[in-house]
Ligand SMILES: [Cu+2]
């Protein structure tokens with residue numbers, strides 16, 4: 016384990032592009048290009064003190080507030096010992112007396128981390144490891160390989176932006192990253208070999224141990240490769256304390272403001288195990304183990320995403336050495352509804368996955384309802400509204416889960432915690448025509464349009480400070496009783512809108 | 515920010531002698547117990563504006579340094595001084611801020627008093643200075659409550675002590691015990707008019723306010739403790755500008771008979787954490803420091819620093835070279851505890867005598883100007899209430915705004931400006947770690963908490979993670995291995 020410095024302040028667009036032109040080939044070769052990587056700590060730029068534009072106070076006494084950054088100490092990071100290559104030593108887990116935490120001001124709690132001289136020192140010296148070991152590796156039920164690439168992708172309005180995208184060997188180089196779909200209880204592996212400098216993957220909402228959580232300052236960033244391992248907790252009947260099934264996403268957690276906006280994210284859906292007493296009809300799935308069934312063919316993921324073109328011209332370590340690159344200013348000019356029918360997604364080519372319209376099932380005509388998995392994929396609050404064919408608010412959305420956890424009745428200790436969506440009393444169900452959320456929240460909605468026709472999903476973006484509306488986009492929802500199969504082009508034109 | 519529901523301002527009900535500022539003799543130390551016995555007989559909230567202020571009456575344009583010494587304390591009264599000064603950001607730059615402080619300080623004071631050291635209004639009528647509450651409860655070392663013992667049925671997990679540990683509170687906290695009377699005397703040492711408003715603290719959830727306080731003037735505000743929960747006190751002048759400059763804090767109302775609960779009959783907790791978020795726009799600060807007035811419409815805010823309990827980045831995470839600062843971060847912000855088996859249907863269960871099956875309470879308060887998205891790694895949080903309104907545990911609904919009103923798990927907690935949420939972090943075994951990894955754990959497990967409106971993760975335009983961040987930690991029985 017070692018600490019490594021990031022490259023010098025943001026590379027220019029040109030050099031970024033050049034460096035990435037061959038990124039797809041790199042991992043095939045045994046000699047991974049080191050010049051892509053950050054230089055060692057000795058070469059790192061001394062963080063620039065940010066000049067204060069505020070007038071300095073004139074201290075009246077000797078108790079001067081330290082108005083100067085403290086001098087950078089030796090640039091050599093204190094090496095931290097690697098954990099044993101065989102993993103942690105097993106201990107008796109039933110050790111009777113815990114050792115209480117001692118207040119130990121001399122070291123941070125785990126004793127492994129050093130203190131940092133400055134925020135720039137901390138930002139540019141996140142823990143990085145070449146090829147950390149996966150502790151207690153098990154046989155996976157689902158295993159994926161993920162790398163990343165830089166691509167100029169065309170969005171539905173015709174605008175082109177440089178995007179960094181996660182992809183598999185077999186997939187295209189599109190946005191968002193490949194849809195990952197493990198099932199509860201199964202061991203999941205993701206081998207990540209980032210071609211372009213240190214990256215990580217955080218499985219947002221999944222809760223493994225810190226090594227598999229994908230954050231530099233609580234574990235490590237990956238220089239060469241690492242296999243993430245976790246196991247989605249299986250659900251239990253009417254138990255509000257267990258179960259992972261639901262909607263998540265994964266994203267890079269390195270210089271996150273920039274890397275997630277550049278496109279390093281993708282959908283992550285955890286499917287439920289099948290519980291006794293909760294059989295599933297053909298063509299259906301359950302939203303969670305003791306939850307409602309939905310129609311697989313019309314299951315969708317909808318993700319608002321917005322783009323500030325200025326951000327797409329930066330180098331991947333932009334700002335980390337202390338330079339002001341304006342990552343506190345997210346001023347998007349392009350607003351998109353991305354996603355579409357999950358069963359129809361083609362992860363080929365270099366395209367932005369975006370719907371032009373969405374088929375949904377009319378309520379009560381023999382088909383299970385359609386499930387919409389909604390994710391606020393940008394940094395701004397979204398307010399969504401469902402609208403009837405006649406323009407009035409459509410109270411057709413039933414919220415069943417949020418952030419990967421079902422809504423349940425939990426009033427009585429020890430009593431079954433019935434999901435609101437499974438409750439015999441209709442007033443328990445969480446129906447709405449509108450929903451407000453902010454960055455990274457997820458909501459799973461069952462749609463219950465009463466009649467056939469074209470409904471509308473309207474998505475508004477709001478300023479994160481003033482709350483003022485910035486933009487809105489609309490998506491037609493085509494409600495039908497006799498939805499045809501996947502070949503029905505009327506309902507499945509979901510590819511990118513080129514030009 | 516309306517003050518239409520504020521109590522009548524009756525300057526004539528206060529005599530001039532009450533308002534006179536008497537220098538405190540050197541050597542009088544107000545920093546410990548402020549025990550004044552029974553309160554004086556103020557019937558209602560009273561304020562003194564320009565009419566009785568000698569300074570403003572004399573037309574002195576600026577009042578910097580006007581209050582060169584603290585006023586003579588009054589029994590059962592907390593004095594707050596509206597001060598200005600420069601505070602150090604995480605990149606060592608100095609930014610002009612205002613605040614409600616403990617003592618009068620001048621603009622150029624090297625250590626301006628911009629945040630009150632935590633105070634407690636007791637039911638007995640005292641004002642006590644204390645960073646921990648309940649008074650007399652055990653102090654958790656480094657902020658971490660130690661468990662009662664191992665939970666034999668659940669390897670790697672522990673029984674939690676019930677009604678035992680005190681909690682640390684950050685600067686700007688004023689704790690009010692239910693049944694107590696709050697008496698604030700606010701001195702305006704600045705050149706402009708300011709006021710102190712307590713949002714939604716009056717009956718009917720209307721605001722309480724001193725009304726405008728002229729430069730050099732003072733005001734008294736008295737009110738009974740509102741219902742248990744968190745209330746933002748702030749200056750609503752030219753909203754949100756004065757608040758954004760630092761004129762805010764939190765009043766936390768607790769029931770002293772049952773101080774380990776979020777509210778009466780609500781969730782019990784092991785200890786609690788009060789998190790205040792704040793975003794600083796240096797352009798706004800410069801304009802106001804130069805005597806100008808920010809127009810929030812023509813000068814829209816572009817915050818450059820993002821704070822959790824007035825710290826950000828590596829200072830908020832306890833990784834700075836300043837050990838004192840790191841210690842405060844651990845005690846006040848960085849959630850920690852031992853893992854325990856919980857059932858959210860029954861937080862607070864008496865599993866065995868003196869133990870608790872519950873988590874820790876996180877009270878999030880956003881007096882700032884940015885809409886935050888508080889994301890926890892490692893555990894979902896159970897959200898119990900918003901703005902002191904309990905969410906039901908059954909038969910919830912979606913409100914007109916499109917927010918679900920029902921107790922629920924969340925990994926991102928929405929916290930728009932002026933909002934408060936009370937949540938329970940269960941400190942449970944991270945559910946998606948494999949059995950082998952969990953049962954062989956030998957280290958503390960540390961997880962990030964950060965705002966997912968990622969602009970807030972920067973300082974001075976970059977230096978990720980330099981903004982609104984924290985950690986939380988699942989302690990291990992073989993600590994420090
Ligand atoms: Cu995330």
Ligand SMILES: [Cu+2]
Nearest residue numbers: 217889962964
């Ligand atoms: Cu995160």
